[in-house]
Structure formats: structure tokens, C-alpha cells
Amino acid sequence: MRESRLAVPPLLRRAVAYEVGMWRSLYRWILRRPPALEPGAEAFSYLGVVRPILGVFIGLSAIEIPIFDLIISRTVPWEWVRTLALVLGAWGLLWMIGLFASLRLHPHVVGDSGLRIRNGTTVDFTLPWSAIATLDARYRSLPSSRTLQLEKDGDGGLVLNVGTGSQTSVDVALRAPLAIPLAKGPSEPVTELRLYADDPTGLVSCARRHLARHLSGSGS
Structure with a gap:
């Protein structure tokens, strides 16, 4: 009998790798652990051109969480909806910060x-x-x-x-x-x-x- 393996679609594989890489970058950035460079190597950033845009998105995401929570608490009677909205809002904010961290911690070398x-x-x-x-x-x-x-x-x-x-x-x-x-x-x-x-x-x-x-x- 032939063993059948569940093939993981390439797009899903890349999406998972992207998500894992971003959260790992956030972790390393918070702990101030940039990847080591080989001796004599120099790093060159490419973040400057998108830094203002990312800063605006991160700021808006941070402001949006308490505002959205206030609206839901006044209009929706189910507590689980409010909790879900808070979790999704926090995830979105951390995702944006993780994206910033991934660009900052992986320069050209x-x-x-x-x-x-x-x-x-x-x-x-x-x-x-x-x-x-x-x-x-x-x-x-x-x-x-x-x-x-x-x-x-x-x-x-x-x-x-x-x-x-x-x-x-x-x-x-x-x-x-x-x-x-x-x-x-x-x-x-x-x-x-x-x-x-x-x-x-x-x-x-x-x-x-x-x-x-x-x-x-x-x-x-």
C-alpha cells in the first residue's frame, strides 16, 4: 500500500514562513538581538523610504484599538465580540511592528x-x-x-x-x-x-x- 502524504501548497508554505519570520524578527528586535554579521562585513539599511508610512500605520492601529473597543462596548451586548475585537486589534498592531522589525533587522550586507x-x-x-x-x-x-x-x-x-x-x-x-x-x-x-x-x-x-x-x- 502506498503511503499518501498531504502536500502543503507552496503559497501556504510561504505564508507560514513569512508569519514565523516576522514574529521571530519582533522577538529579536525587542530583545535587541540583531543577526550577527561576518567579520569585516558592513550592513546597509533600506528602511528609510518606508519608515514614515509604517510609522503612520502603527500609530493609527494603536489609536484604533481603544476607540473601536469603546464603540463595541456601547453598541454590542456580547462580551466575546469585544474580546475578539481586542485580540484582533492587538494582533494587527503587533503584526505591523513585526513588519518594521523584519525590515530593520535584515539589511543588505x-x-x-x-x-x-x-x-x-x-x-x-x-x-x-x-x-x-x-x-x-x-x-x-x-x-x-x-x-x-x-x-x-x-x-x-x-x-x-x-x-x-x-x-x-x-x-x-x-x-x-x-x-x-x-x-x-x-x-x-x-x-x-x-x-x-x-x-x-x-x-x-x-x-x-x-x-x-x-x-x-x-x-x-
């Missing part, structure tokens, strides 16, 4: 192993220096607010945008087309990546130093 590109707990991959041709600081607007967006460049190559707040600020040209490991699976081979960093000039300068050391060490 430039180190000896390469350029690590992140967005919260949903995007996390490293480009080795051997795969990178050039880096430049350049602000670009994106057509939507989605974190990951693919587009064709002027030469027919494929570009992967890892955006924040519908924009990118660093262009990374690759030496050869490369499939990027993402949560949904490997992307189509791309010739360029674009990401957002609060300090694009600092990230590019640091990355160029590492890239130069790699090239001199490899004799290229």
Missing part, C-alpha cells in the same frame, strides 16, 4: 562572501563577487509597489528589481545571466539587479572595494 540582498524575511540571496561586473548608484522609480519586479532593459536583457517604496537606488550589472534563488523558486536568468538602499553611494563604494580585492586576488 556587503562582505567577503559577496553582496547579500534582502527585503525583510522574504528576500535573501547573495551575489558572489565573481558574478558582479559593475555597481552604480542611481535612483529609479518602479511601476508598482511589489518588492520583486522583472523587466527588460534596453539591450533585451532581463532585470530583477528588488524595490522598496516603489524605487531602487543601486544598479548591479552581472558578468553573465544568472538565475536568482527566490522564495518561489529560481528566477529566469537575469543580467542585472537593482535594489534600494538608504545610502546607495556608501553601499556602492564599499562593494567596489570588495570587488576590486576579489579581482586582484583572482588575477582577473
